[in-house]
Amino acid sequence: MYEKKIPLLLECGLTMTKEVLGGKWKTSLIYAISEGILRPSDLQRAIPGSTKRVLSQQLKELEEFHILNKKIYHQLPPKVEYTLTELGETVLPIIKMMNQWGEHNRIPLETMIKSRSESRAV
Amino acid sequence: MYEKKIPLLLECGLTMTKEVLGGKWKTSLIYAISEGILRPSDLQRAIPGSTKRVLSQQLKELEEFHILNKKIYHQLPPKVEYTLTELGETVLPIIKMMNQWGEHNRIPLETMIKSRSESRAV
């Protein structure tokens, strides 16, 4: 997340929600944490295709938005746990709905996504 | 929307939903259409900050995903109307929830978003 040169239009609720949930892995992170996967290394194992660099970036952003709470155990090896804040709990219904909608429409969506990418292929 | 070099992980419902709703204006378009703003030029006026170029791109993509239906009236001047498909109706609850969540948390979110962008300023 860098400085934006094009300012957001904050009058709209949709814009703000998307600003919070917009990153590539943010919704997956929140979902996984809600299911009890709290440590960064476990999260990375649980979310295939991600890198720890990006995950730690997005975890930090979610913490800045007060969606996640970060508990640091001063041990060695270091231990960190993220949990949902009260605010974070309130986004969960949205994320669960998104997941359900995707699962429920898996078959047609997969077909459409694939046919679209083929039509744009080199 | 161009060809993706990094393939999506389609096993996850979240990923697919975000693929469909991911564009900068897609949720706003769906919302506006659900409220009866059906024509491209009206949509552009209703969605401040957008350009007709981007909107027509994203309308096209939503049509390809079978979220929107496109009716072309062969008149002059040309007239086009987009409506929600059955599938499109089923995403509406998600979008309304996102909007409500954003509105409901407007005050804290605005503060956090602004303080974050200040901390990254030049």
Place this chain on the structure above:
DNA sequence: ACCATAGGGGATAAAATTATCCATAGGTGA
């Protein structure tokens, strides 16, 4: 010594998405 673990982050390259500009069509009104 060397590798593994855990968590974090700087620097830079690459990819993905939007913005901007301009062009098309055919009709209407000044």
Place this chain on the structure above:
DNA sequence: TCACCTATGGATAATTTTATCCCCTATGGT
């Protein structure tokens, strides 16, 4: 004739987001 409206899209620049690589902390195992 010029400007405007409608809708669409090519070409390219700019912006934003991710990916990749490499380094740091400290301890324990082989």
